[in-house]
Amino acid sequence: MSALDRPDQEANGPIDDVDVATLGEIREMYDLVDPMPPGLVTRVQFALELEEAEFELARICEESRLVGVRSIAEETRTITFDSAVLTVMISLRPVTEDRVRVDGWLAPAGEHRVEFRLPDEKRQTVSDAQGRFVVDDVPRGRLQIVVRLSQQDHHNGSAPVVVTPAVEI
Structure with a gap:
């Protein structure tokens, strides 16, 4: 059961196990259809290291x-x-x-x-x-x-x- 199946519950409540599971499913979906480019984290870290x-x-x-x-x-x-x-x-x-x-x-x-x-x-x-x-x-x-x-x-x-x-x- 996902958060989408619980429209009667308040959306602004604390994050619970169902919310965490739903977010995990969303992450898995994006990993499949639009994965992070290889080396992206390294390139971002390199850009952020500029001292000026x-x-x-x-x-x-x-x-x-x-x-x-x-x-x-x-x-x-x-x-x-x-x-x-x-x-x-x-x-x-x-x-x-x-x-x-x-x-x-x-x-x-x-x-x-x-x-x-x-x-x-x-x-x-x-x-x-x-x-x-x-x-x-x-x-x-x-x-x-x-x-x-x-x-x-x-x-x-x-x-x-x-x-x-x-x-x-």
């Missing part, structure tokens, strides 16, 4: 792949992220089957702190005066880039922070 309280979220505005004619290992992927204060372009080139080299460019150019957030580690580098940065030997998987701009925001005196969405590399 205030940041500008960049969006992916372009993505392309270029495959070499000699081998699939020559595949290069380029992703461009854009925000109101910064454009980030990265080129991903396989080094091994499970590692990539990331070449990046920031516009406007400048010496900015660039952090790579990976599931198990963080790596930091600084872009050069032309906005270029390179990180070798990055493990494949989820990657999010955090850029701490060197110039100060005139509104509140702090350096702006730009965060890209997490992407699979």
Whole structure:
């Protein structure tokens, strides 16, 4: 007997064993017809671990792949992220089957702190005066880039922070 079979009982009463059983049946139904995507909990936890309280979220505005004619290992992927204060372009080139080299460019150019957030580690580098940065030997998987701009925001005196969405590399 489910709660739907007891219309005469008050709906606002305390949750009882019948309610718990009904909720379990609903959960089982959703698990069958619309299961949670694999890795969803891990992706949400990764997104929530960002330490910055205030940041500008960049969006992916372009993505392309270029495959070499000699081998699939020559595949290069380029992703461009854009925000109101910064454009980030990265080129991903396989080094091994499970590692990539990331070449990046920031516009406007400048010496900015660039952090790579990976599931198990963080790596930091600084872009050069032309906005270029390179990180070798990055493990494949989820990657999010955090850029701490060197110039100060005139509104509140702090350096702006730009965060890209997490992407699979």
